[in-house]
Amino acid sequence: MKNVAIICGGFSSEFDISVKSGTNIQENFPDGYKAYLVFIRKTGWSILLNGIEEQFDQSSMRFFNKETEISIDFSIIYTHGDPGENGKLQAYLEMIDAPYVNSGPLASQLSFDKWYCNQFLKGFGYNVAPSIYLDDRDNVPFSIGIVEKLGLPIFIKPCDSGSSYGISKVSIEKNISHAIQEAFDEGETVILEGFLDGTEVTCGVYKSKNGVESLPITEIVSENDFFDFEAKYKGLSQEITPARIDDVMTKEVQRISKEIYSLMNLRSIARIDFMLVKGVPYIIEVNTTPGFSNESIVPKMIKSAGLTIKEFWGQILQAELK
16 A cells, blocks of 8 residues: 655645645545645644644655654645745655656746746737736836736736735725735735636646546636635635536637646646636636645536546546556
């Protein structure tokens, strides 16, 4: 029986959400494996054994359980944000020759940065929102120039944060400066995006033994002004699976999602978010560590596809562990 570390926690504001995701995966893990929750904090790593956190040696990926030394055979990284979703953990595990089932360091880092990812995809002909990039909170352009380029409302987001914190939808020019500072509180860089008026959908993509596959598309209808943290995690949104779009658009979104998955050399599960504007799909962002708690979208997609979570991860491991 192979020993698996589901690495969760991390350094972002979504520590608790990451633990919920990791726990859900652990509780529904395929047979033939022993899955352990491993927490990562800036103070160190620990492993959950019988409800108690014990020491975990990240340099050797080993731990002791009742005086028996146990080695981890491979890991699944499920930290939302720093240091997993941005590729740092993947790079570390590769340095110590520890196998893992995730997108690699380059793909993770690229997808994690909303600005660079969208510019990369734009270069390959995919549609993205018009945007402005900021890398210095003390050197922000005048709001009037921002409005002239992007109009109102605009979305202001930290580029390099995996969380839903620090995101604002701004409809009044005088509120732009404050929203930018809030975004800089969560990330080192900030992206300002023009508003896309359409239907928000998202598509899960993964690799099975049959190749790259897509899950049923989910339509997101937020009860808040947009799909923010409360809408995402506190039930203030409708997540309709399958989405209420026609078959032609469904196949087009799934086709683009699988193309991007392959283009960016993603692995395991990914989720790609879109805004459909007058029949044209615009890419919002690419998520290599999408939420996996009971309240999250991907488990609902899996259920709609007629799969259990255990079967789903079984398909991923069958493909990725080759």
